[in-house]
Amino acid sequence: MIKFQNVQKKYDNGYVALKDINLTIDQGEYVAVIGLSGAGKSTLLRCVNRMHDISTGSLLVNDVEVSKLKGSEIRNLRRGIGMIFQSFNLVNRISSLKNVLVSFVPDMPMWRKVLGLYTKQQKIEALEALDRMNILDKAFIRVDQLSGGQQQRVALARTLAQKPSIILADEPVASLDPITAKQVMTDFQRINKEMNMTVIINIHHVDLALEYATRIVGIRSGEIVYDGPASEVTDEILDHIYNGKLEEELTGN
Amino acid sequence: MNMLKAKSITLPNGKIVPFKRSKAPWIILALLICFYYSVQITGFDLQILTKRIGQFWVIIGDMIPPNWNYLNKLWQPLFDTIKMSLLGSLLGSVFALPLAYFASSNIGKNQFVVTATKFILSLLRTLPTLVAALIATFIFGIGTMAGTVAIFLFTIAYVGKLLYEQIENADLKAFEAMQSMGHSTFSAFRYAIMPQIMPNYLSNSIFCFEGNVRYAAILGYVGAGGIGLLLNESLGWRNYANVGMILLLLAVAVFIIENASEYLRKKLL
Amino acid sequence: MNTVEKQLLNEPKRIVQNVITAVIVIVFLMWSLTAVDLSNFTSNGVDIAKNILHGIVTPNTDLLFTFNTNGVPYLLLETMAIAFLGTIVGAILAIPLAFLSASNIVPKPIAFIIRLLLIFVRTIPAIVYGLMFIRVTGPGPFAGVLTMALTSIGMLSKLFVDIIEDLEVNILESLESIGCTTFEKIRYGIIPQLSAMFLSVAIYRFDMNLRDAAILGLVGAGGIGAPLIFAMNGYKWSEVGSILIGLMVLILLIEFFSNKIRNKIVRG
Ligand SMILES: Nc1ncnc2c1ncn2[C@@H]1O[C@H](COP(=O)(O)OP(=O)(O)OP(=O)(O)O)[C@@H](O)[C@H]1O
Numbered sequence: 050m051i052k053f054q055n056v057q058k059k060y061d062n063g064y065v066a067l068k069d070i071n072l073t074i075d076q077g078e079y080v081a082v083i084g085l086s087g088a089g090k091s092t093l094l095r096c097v098n099r100m101h102d103i104s105t106g107s108l109l110v111n112d113v114e115v116s117k118l119k120g121s122e123i124r125n126l127r128r129g130i131g132m133i134f135q136s137f138n139l140v141n142r143i144s145s146l147k148n149v150l151v152s153f154v155p156d157m158p159m160w161r162k163v164l165g166l167y168t169k170q171q172k173i174e175a176l177e178a179l180d181r182m183n184i185l186d187k188a189f190i191r192v193d194q195l196s197g198g199q200q201q202r203v204a205l206a207r208t209l210a211q212k213p214s215i216i217l218a219d220e221p222v223a224s225l226d227p228i229t230a231k232q233v234m235t236d237f238q239r240i241n242k243e244m245n246m247t248v249i250i251n252i253h254h255v256d257l258a259l260e261y262a263t264r265i266v267g268i269r270s271g272e273i274v275y276d277g278p279a280s281e282v283t284d285e286i287l288d289h290i291y292n293g294k295l296e297e298e299l300t301g302n
Numbered sequence: 303m304n305m306l307k308a309k310s311i312t313l314p315n316g317k318i319v320p321f322k323r324s325k326a327p328w329i330i331l332a333l334l335i336c337f338y339y340s341v342q343i344t345g346f347d348l349q350i351l352t353k354r355i356g357q358f359w360v361i362i363g364d365m366i367p368p369n370w371n372y373l374n375k376l377w378q379p380l381f382d383t384i385k386m387s388l389l390g391s392l393l394g395s396v397f398a399l400p401l402a403y404f405a406s407s408n409i410g411k412n413q414f415v416v417t418a419t420k421f422i423l424s425l426l427r428t429l430p431t432l433v434a435a436l437i438a439t440f441i442f443g444i445g446t447m448a449g450t451v452a453i454f455l456f457t458i459a460y461v462g463k464l465l466y467e468q469i470e471n472a473d474l475k476a477f478e479a480m481q482s483m484g485h486s487t488f489s490a491f492r493y494a495i496m497p498q499i500m501p502n503y504l505s506n507s508i509f510c511f512e513g514n515v516r517y518a519a520i521l522g523y524v525g526a527g528g529i530g531l532l533l534n535e536s537l538g539w540r541n542y543a544n545v546g547m548i549l550l551l552l553a554v555a556v557f558i559i560e561n562a563s564e565y566l567r568k569k570l571l
Numbered sequence: 572m573n574t575v576e577k578q579l580l581n582e583p584k585r586i587v588q589n590v591i592t593a594v595i596v597i598v599f600l601m602w603s604l605t606a607v608d609l610s611n612f613t614s615n616g617v618d619i620a621k622n623i624l625h626g627i628v629t630p631n632t633d634l635l636f637t638f639n640t641n642g643v644p645y646l647l648l649e650t651m652a653i654a655f656l657g658t659i660v661g662a663i664l665a666i667p668l669a670f671l672s673a674s675n676i677v678p679k680p681i682a683f684i685i686r687l688l689l690i691f692v693r694t695i696p697a698i699v700y701g702l703m704f705i706r707v708t709g710p711g712p713f714a715g716v717l718t719m720a721l722t723s724i725g726m727l728s729k730l731f732v733d734i735i736e737d738l739e740v741n742i743l744e745s746l747e748s749i750g751c752t753t754f755e756k757i758r759y760g761i762i763p764q765l766s767a768m769f770l771s772v773a774i775y776r777f778d779m780n781l782r783d784a785a786i787l788g789l790v791g792a793g794g795i796g797a798p799l800i801f802a803m804n805g806y807k808w809s810e811v812g813s814i815l816i817g818l819m820v821l822i823l824l825i826e827f828f829s830n831k832i833r834n835k836i837v838r839g
């Protein structure tokens with residue numbers, strides 16, 4: 050369970066990117082976060098695994114107060130949370146399999162870490178993760194020779210191998226074509242259902258968000274302006290999330 | 303509008319296009335002044351050069367034909383030269399890696415460590431290798447050990463600088479992803495940055511080794527071992543046929559090493 | 572056996588390759604380790620090291636701030652002049668040699684012969700050139716300039732060739748299509764492409780020449796090298812200190828500015 054309570058995030062330059070966020074997400078939910086560019090979606094996501102620190106308020110992940118963690122505790126938290134990026138963030142020069150294997154590294158003894166020696170068991174697990182994403186046949190191909198969609202699946206396989214309970218995905222389909230984007234969204238759906246993982250996705254394609262996610266969180270200039278089931282999102286609500294500023298200005302004048 | 307800063311042209315349709323004034327004439331003027339004073343200071347004189355250039359060939363003439371009998375005395379010193387370059391380059395490259403890690407501003411979190419390491423690398427780089435070698439002969443005695451130390455220091459500085467520049471220009475996306483899954487900075491570096499920099503790192507090290515072989519010949523001159531010692535000796539006795547033999551052997555060795563290294567580096571990249 | 576295990580068997584095995592590489596590296600390492608000879612190392616060495624360090628951190632300030640021809644400032648100026656002229660002469664000579672050894676400009680055999688010649692030019696150590704030029708000019712900075720020029724040619728022409736072989740030739744075609752003569756093609760099609768890069772490489776070499784200037788001192792070809800080596804051979808470590816400090820500060824300054832200028836030149 051993830052629980053934001055009165056969370057505020059102020060960047061070092063004084064910009065307040067999140068204002069008084071209250072949000073509870075239960076284990077196994079599939080949540081899409083939508084909103085304009087600069088609304089604070091990435092910031093929200095990155096607070097969950099402490100890639101960013103929150104300024105005030107409290108943020109509980111599985112009953113642990115995230116802002117109080119230090120050093121190796123942060124790394125332990127992150128072990129349990131998978132993160133997916135728009136640009137995949139794979140190591141380009143090495144094979145898909147090796148990219149997936151990297152997710153075992155933090156738990157390996159030092160000498161294995163330095164030499165990069167993996168056990169057979171780890172290799173099998175990594176291959177299984179690739180198999181689950183249907184790209185087992187690309188296991189020994191360098192990732193820079195894969196298409197964008199295939200690369201995103203390797204990234205997903207890497208995250209799966211990490212066996213997280215939560216997956217944070219920051220615009221995972223933004224650089225994919227519509228068909229591949231749907232496939233990747235289906236992948237998320239499958240992982241979410243089969244493995245009961247919490248999935249939180251930042252996404253700009255409203256149609257995809259409504260089609261695949263079960264819950265929608267709308268953010269506007271650092272505030273949550275909608276939070277409810279995907280099935281109840283109407284055009285007025287979308288207008289409110291995306292054009293709220295315009296609306297406010299019009300009514301204000 | 304400030305007329306001093308820029309010229310501008312008004313187009314027929316009334317738009318004004320500003321032009322940057324070219325700095326080229328000033329640069330050329332500065333270069334000419336430098337040139338003039340350099341000629342004055344160094345006593346450069348084309349007339350002397352054209353008149354007496356014949357003397358240049360005298361020594362070369364004496365070198366040909368080289369003294370082939372001298373060859374069998376040269377193998378051991380030649381191998382010494384190669385050995386000290388190899389060892390110095392190998393160890394230097396290995397030690398450059400941790401230094402570059404600490405000197406990279408995008409990896410290191412401690413600004414003080416980053417600046418201090420960079421400063422040490424700069425100092426090492428400005429220390430003339432010849433001076434390092436000479437000092438090393440005072441400490442380690444005449445011989446290849448002194449040359450190895452000098453080459454070691456130079457290699458750290460050279461490879462280390464190229465390496466940290468590369469790390470600073472590396473793609474940090476995968477690094478970030480690894481941090482997000484709980485890697486420590488070191489392990490994220492090992493798995494995300496190392497694969498990116500490895501081919502270039504090896505290539506630079508090999509290139510440095512190649513240059514070091516050539517330089518090692520000079521190091522011998524100050525007593526730092528290898529074939530340079532014999533070169534110094536032969537030059538001292540004005541035995542130019544021997545010098546010719548040494549140079550020929552050195553050229554062949556460098557040619558072979560250069561080609562082998564080029565082959566290796568092409569394979570790496 | 573399921574598909575995953577089958578795929579695992581397909582893993583490209585690099586073991587043989589890795590073992591061979593490791594063995595080669597270890598053999599070379601052992602071989603080169605035979606060069607390590609600490610028998611000449613005496614306890615004296617530590618004392619000497621201490622003396623050297625002490626001298627270098629307590630430099631002879633008189634020498635550092637004397638403005639006659641024996642003082643560090645003048646010697647540095649002379650060194651810069653040698654490096655500057657040496658670079659210019661070397662660069663001018665390197666240009667035709669580079670064109671003659673570029674395989675996209677001249678026939679392959681000619682390019683090969685010139686390249687071979689350049690390897691010889693590069694292999695001959697600076698000391699030997701120094702001695703040869705001293706016969707021509709007598710000892711002094713003039714010989715230093717010529718030596719620097721010759722040692723610069725090797726690297727400059729090699730880098731120039733790389734630039735020439737990267738030349739964008741489509742431009743020449745389009746120039747030809749507007750009716751340009753060969754001279755005009757070179758003037759407007761080639762020179763603009765080359766000049767910035769050549770200049771950048773030459774500045775880089777100037778930087779290197781300054782570092783190598785100490786070598787010239789070995790044969791009496793001017794610059795700061797000779798006093799430096801005299802001081803070292805005479806164990807006058809505080810003089811060594813002042814000369815080294817002057818040289819290092821100069822090199823750092825020049826490096827700083829040359830990086831700036833090169834960035835400006837290349838990025839426009
Ligand atoms: N490191 C930072 N320092 C200061 N301000 C930042 C920083 N990162 C983001 N911001 C600001 O915080 C606000 C929210 O940024 P965020 O990246 O969360 O937006 P987003 O909703 O993810 O936008 P997009 O859809 O374009 O990715 C923006 O106004 C941005 O300028």
Ligand SMILES: [Mg+2]
Binds near residue numbers: 090091092219
């Ligand atoms: Mg974002």
